[in-house]
Amino acid sequence: MDMRSFKKINYVDLGITLGSTKTVQIRVSTRVATSGSFSSGPWVNVNNEGCAVVSVSGVDFKLDIRSTTSEGFDTIKLSSAKVYWQLSDKRMVRHQYAR
Secondary structure, three states: OOOOOOEEEEEEEEEEOOOOOOOEEEEEEEEOOOOOOOEEOOOEEOOOOOEEEEEEEEOEEEEEEEEOOOOOHHHOOEEEEEEEEEEOOHHHHHHHHOO
8 A cells, every 4th residue: 555654444355256155254464563563353254256344444454365165275266356445544645645
């Protein structure tokens, strides 16, 4: 996101195709300082279209993806991950428009 201010992730859209027998979950980990450690959020189920609603805030984020079926993650094809976020900390806005 190229910005050191606080952001909130609302929604994650995975470029993934799931059948009715496959279950995928995501977890977003956050941290508020570069030298700090990441804290993990809860695992959230991804629907059949690859969408998951999450609500986490922080400066840095990591996205974890796992399969909970016996078929494993090798049978699932992931092509992209889009993160929908909003800026809640306006300190860096001037910096972004100055580029």
